[in-house]
Amino acid sequence: MKSDITRYQVRCIVEECNWRLRIVKVANSYYFQIRRFNHEHTCSNEARFLHQRQASARVIGEHIKEKFHDHRSYKTEEIIQDIHKEFGISCNYHKGYRAKHIALDEVQGTPVDSYQILPSYL
Structure with a gap:
């Protein structure tokens, strides 16, 4: 004041x-x-926190993972725009980038998971 x-x-x-x-x-x-x-x-x-609406990268990643089944080249800038349009949440580039990789890991699996599966193919 x-x-x-x-x-x-x-x-x-x-x-x-x-x-x-x-x-x-x-x-x-x-x-x-x-x-x-x-x-x-x-x-x-x-x-109190209405003006500070945020979501974690994990929440955003879980929300957008379905879009990676059809649209493999879903860019970080598109994620940021879509989250803002759908929920009115501001998302910086870094959070959008992390959300993208969280979603990709959910859809494709992590590199560590792939490496653990590799011996079964050999």
């Missing part, structure tokens, strides 16, 4: 929530002191 070199005030992102923190600088020192702290959120977790 407010901050400068002598005070710092924050509140929950949900305006109706009662969670607040106010700290002030102790005179002639580098220390701050908590003056007021209401640690109880009166809002739900969903309301």
Whole structure:
């Protein structure tokens, strides 16, 4: 809410929530002191984190693995666009890349699995 070199005030992102923190600088020192702290959120977790919707690379990989059965050249950029269109989730390139390889491992198996199967063919 407010901050400068002598005070710092924050509140929950949900305006109706009662969670607040106010700290002030102790005179002639580098220390701050908590003056007021209401640690109880009166809002739900969903309301607090709605603007930060995310999914792990594993969840994305599980969702897109079916697309690798038909569309083998599913590019990372396409994964990022599709996840954003379907779920409104922002996904960076690195997470999209990891999701792609998780999905490929689910469909094709991992290189380690293939190496363990190799002796049975010999």
